[in-house]
Amino acid sequence: MSISIENLTKRYGPLTVVHGISFNVAKGEFMSLLGPSGCGKTTTLRCIAGLEDANGGVIRIGDRIVSAPEQDVVVSAHERQIGMVFQSYAIWPHMTVAGNVGFPLAIRKVAAQEVERQVDEALEIVGMRHLRDRHPSQLSGGQQQRVALARAIVGRPRVLLFDEPLSNLDAKLREGTRTEIKRLQRELDVATVYVTHDQEEALSMSDRVIVMDGGRITQAGTPKELYRRPANRFVADFVGRASFIDVTRMNGSGWSTAAGVRLRLDDAGAPPATRYQAMLRPESIDICHGAARGKADESDNILCGHVVESHYLGAYTEYLVEASGAKLKVHSRSDFDVGAEVTLRFAPEFCRLVALGDEDRV
């Protein structure tokens, strides 16, 4: 079953926190809502779940309208047939693991034997069957997380909703659970909305990602699209690391930096704006010693500069290089001293033109 959202609006008193957003999640699709804290991700998810009453717009699950306040249609949360994993897990402390996982079945009057069978099956899937009679207080955070997962999938829901399910786990556990959730979602083949503020999580798990800011969608697309061709500076900044150079259109065609250096860049389909910047990912820039030698390669861009900061990060070093009036982040495994003259080289396809809104004058 799919989820379709049209013009969803949510207000708290005078404060509008979701401004008429629309998107679809197809059956079997894994969709992430990505954005900084407070941008309205949780609110959107809770509107889908029926835990908040939307103020406007239409939400469909499958072909059933579950929320359309303008038509006075609101289906209660308990009738929406969803599986949800809460940020705090929300494991009921007064029930055993089996009691928790069996709740969605028992409350719908499934026969006890059948409940037992499906609970065992769900616990088996998350590898928690041996702990079925434990109480939540006797479980670790990771185990509670698995119980929450089992409870979300036990009734074979029509859609799965996740609200930052990994944010309370430590880094090691997080990675394993990530793959696990992805695998489960594939197997169940249900429409999934996954809320996170962690771009790595969103990029690695999702079929599509929606980036939100201030209650609006700034861009939606596959992880690759978002990373390689962010629509604006906000998305570029939020998804991955990036540096920016102010550019202006040269008379005729092509772009140049403020210092007058000509840049070849990817400007296909860039939205119209008053100001533009070129975005560079730190791993797509080659860096080498010395001032530019000889003529620039016809296809690559070349900038000269000097290292102003260096941060050793183990696998690579992140250098801050001042070049052409901008400070650029560059990742490299070679060593450079602070102050050293360096040459930067990058291909046009990794130099993306982004629009600069009037509000993000950084």
Place this chain on the structure above:
Amino acid sequence: MSVDASTVHGLPVSDTNRRSSSRGVLMGVYWVTFVLVAAMVAIPVIALVYGSFRTSAPGLPGDWTLRNYAGLASSGVLSSMSTTLVIGLFTSVLSIIIGTAIALILHRTDFRYGRIVMPLIGLTFYFPSFILAMAWIIVGAPGGIYNTVVDDMLGMPWLRADIYTAAGIVFVMVLHQVPFVYLTMRGPIIGMDPIYEEAANAAGAKPYEVLLRVTLPLLGYSLISSFILTFVMTIEQFAIPALLGIPGQVTMLATQLYLLVRFSPTDYGLAAAIGVALSLITGAAIWAQRRVTTAGRLTTVTGKAGRIKQIPLGHWRWAANLLCFGFVFLGLIMPMVILLYTSVLKWFTVNPFDGMYTLRNYVFIWESGSTVGSFTNTLIVSGVGAAVGVLLGLLCCYFTLRLRPPGYRALDFLVSLPFGVPGVVLGLGLLWAYAYLPLPLYGTLTLMIIAFVTRFLPYATETIGGQMVQIDKSLEEAAWVNGATRLQGVGKILLPLVSPSLQGAYFLLFMAFFREISSAILIYSVNTSVISISIWSFFEQANWGLASALAVVATLIIFVAMALITRMVSTAGRG
């Protein structure tokens, strides 16, 4: 996961795209609760204010007047107002100092007898004020034990003391209030984050310097809050000032109100005006206390209690022992011994070797219809009333903290209002109200229950609400998402999780109702007398033996109930 025919989500779901009836039921219950609470709280308050503008007694024809408020400025009322404030201030200051000192000694020093003193202070907290006052009258009245001993036996008349004075009232009130201060200060003292003290320690402060310069300032908000509450409880106290003050003509506002209603020449209108004035004072104080606790929540640090280095008492160990054991002796043990002694004497005598001993008082309690009746009434009022109170408290908490339907703020306000209304004033309000309302409640146990539940409803909501706010809202939401209606969510998730607080609230109310006298004293009738009233009456008739015997029995019941609660709570905590 294999898919089979019986998947739950394949079950037919009702096709109404509407809110389910579960919410409808809850809204129905909400409005019933709202109306009930509004009636319980607003009726006596409105009746009281009405009465304060009337020339006549309740139910009699009369006129509108401002005379009663003018009467507030009379020298009699003004002097009892200043007496009230002075006694309130002295009592609060002394109680705060002694109570906090005991709490610090028990929880911050290497005091050795904490395991003995702590439960005894708990018992003192539940020791009814009027029984404490009676015991001290037997000791400290001009013809009482103390004066007979120092004057007649020791021949030292200059050591004579009189309990029927303002100082005597302060003394007994302090004994009564210290356990309250101890209990309110104990939490902040134990729960304070130790890093601040450790930091001071590391900065070179000696233990007592840490105490004075870090610990006490950090406890500032708790101290102020506890001080204000003690002040409120003192100025609305009825039993102690009535028993000690009326014979010595030391009149506080609460006693004056009682005298105006119970003894001729009666003046119900002036009494109502005094009630309004007293409520305004307590209400303002409680408002201030709320402000303090809200402000304090931002700054005082509670949470992970650590192992705090104990301050060595050293040379001061004797003083700590004297304070703790001295308090328990004066506030609990000696009064109990005196009451026991008085209860088995045929005729009162100071010298135990002259006494003629008898159990006739206890036999009388057992055989007299009226005392057995008052026991039965008390058990009914406490048992049923506490259940009603807990149910109402639970509903109010659910509506104000969880469901939050329209008007929930008004409900929240109504529920907290009785905090500011002293017991006698509430009784007087009910007296005015039920003279006019066409409900045959006057002189019934139901009215008694209504009075008690109204007065102690905030205790129930504080206890239950305190636990309910700690239950993460997502626990209920998870139930809804998984197919539970609102009602099912309440029944299967919320109720089981708050049930410890329901038990706690039940026993708290039971104990409070069992001891309550101030809101009953104006509304009881012969048939609805409760134990506290019976003890009071016997004592007023100078039947010390019977009053003492009854007090001993009532106190034992209270202590046994308390022991049971402690057992239950500690086993629940382990389970």
